[in-house]
Amino acid sequence: MAHPVSPLAPKTYPDLPEVAGVRFATAEAGIKYKNRTDVLLAAFDEGTTVAGVLTTSKCPSAAVDWCRQHLGAGKARGLLVNSGNANAFTGKKGVESVALSARLASEALGVPAEEIFLASTGVIGEPLDAQKFAGVTGEMAGRLASGPWLNAAKAIMTTDTFPKVATATVEFDGVPVTISGIAKGSGMIAPDMATMLSFVFTDAPIAAGVLQALLQPAIDTSFNAVTVDSDTSTSDTCLVFATGKAAIAPITSAMDPRATVFAEALSDVLHELAIHVVRDGEGATKMVTITVEGATSERSAFRIAQSIANSPLVKTAIAGQDANWGRIVMAVGKAGEPADRDRLEISFGDIRVATQGERDPAYDEKATSAYMKNEDIDIRVGLGLGSGSATVYTCDLTHGYITINGDYRS
Structure with a gap:
């Protein structure tokens, strides 16, 4: 069955030139x-x-x-x-x-x-x-x-x-x-x-x-x-x-x-x-960019970024426009890579929500919640352990994903 066009679809398409041969x-x-x-x-x-x-x-x-x-x-x-x-x-x-x-x-x-x-x-x-x-x-x-x-x-x-x-x-x-x-x-x-x-x-x-x-x-x-x-x-x-x-x-x-x-x-x-x-992720309503910095290596940063990007709890929180940064903490902790709780920093866009192992003293729930309504969400994690960095791209997880895959063969 046909599904509605993703709200994240491009508004226009480039006119691809001919490729000789x-x-x-x-x-x-x-x-x-x-x-x-x-x-x-x-x-x-x-x-x-x-x-x-x-x-x-x-x-x-x-x-x-x-x-x-x-x-x-x-x-x-x-x-x-x-x-x-x-x-x-x-x-x-x-x-x-x-x-x-x-x-x-x-x-x-x-x-x-x-x-x-x-x-x-x-x-x-x-x-x-x-x-x-x-x-x-x-x-x-x-x-x-x-x-x-x-x-x-x-x-x-x-x-x-x-x-x-x-x-x-x-x-x-x-x-x-x-x-x-x-x-x-x-x-x-x-x-x-x-x-x-x-x-x-x-x-x-x-x-x-x-x-x-x-x-x-x-x-x-x-x-x-x-x-x-x-x-x-x-x-x-x-x-x-x-x-x-x-x-x-x-x-x-x-x-x-x-x-x-x-x-x-x-x-x-x-x-x-x-x-x-x-x-165009199935059921997606938000594009999410996750950047991890300060890891012990690029591979370690990538694995932590993947842990965040693949977490159903992180993705559903984003779908619900919920600034639940505790789920980011969870995903960092479970990745199996070097991390120090007390050096961890987390930002949503330009808003730092956590620093040095606890909620940022200047944390503003209203401003952060407003940011989560955006179509494009940037999550940045600082580990403070080294120079390794990586970026992973993902989308939110909505009921649309279940609908599409529940009837995929029918």
Whole structure:
């Protein structure tokens, strides 16, 4: 069933430019949803390189296994994505389904099956009828186009209430290089590379190994720094395709100064997509940024920030616009990381609510309660132990989350 568009949805969408060497089409295959697109087929020009980061779940989908098997070659000519069925926990049928899906896409595009990448998201445990692709892949291949990107973003949605797109452009010696991406994700979000899928396309000529080296750090500060409900999907997939069509010398080393510039733009695109995922968290009404400073290490700060972000008690207090900072204290204390109660400081926005292990002497309940009515909430925690810091992004937890997930399969 359709759900109301998130109140945190963007008011406008950027007009994503064409990416030379990338064409795509969408279709209605009726995999789960009716009267909406649920399949995306993309074609890449010869010479396209690929890098990817996949879920660390020990129960990965068949599509994740397929991508993991073929990423090492670093070559891509096509991408086939479906929504509505994750093709996860489907045993031998799942293996057969991905093989057939890749063959159908390869026949439609006239490229090797091992250079087709696959992604599926939706219900776990239901066999995916890949024959449904047979009725649409050939037809899609006949109308591939370089836009509009919003159509591609819409076709991969499941419980998402709005499409997610982002773009950036950098120049090398006056030549523009485009990086554009789409993503889907709304629930089961705590990526650890969370039915989270993201696909990024660039015309940069960049070696697959370099692209892979640049991708993981960008993931760590984007998709791996968001959580909606602490659940990591069986299907988390982020793939970056580089067609090499931009008229610049190839980037063949991570030491190339241009690689640093490219990596910053890639990080910006992934970060924007990740924030869209949080803002579309199932039932979300508030966007929450949690920053932990003064930890013994960055990893320790991240684990404490995650503890706060994943706490149902913290998230429900925010949903109720309740400045219950005691729940932040609780979440810091349970994280299993170094913390000193008597050095702890907590702030909501610019309002410090706790310091040196007790309520701030200047604490103003009225002012803090007024702050909690905002759509965007910033929570800052100071540990006073070291220089480690980290930021995690999350949303509140409302009854809407229960409603969406309670009827997900019905």
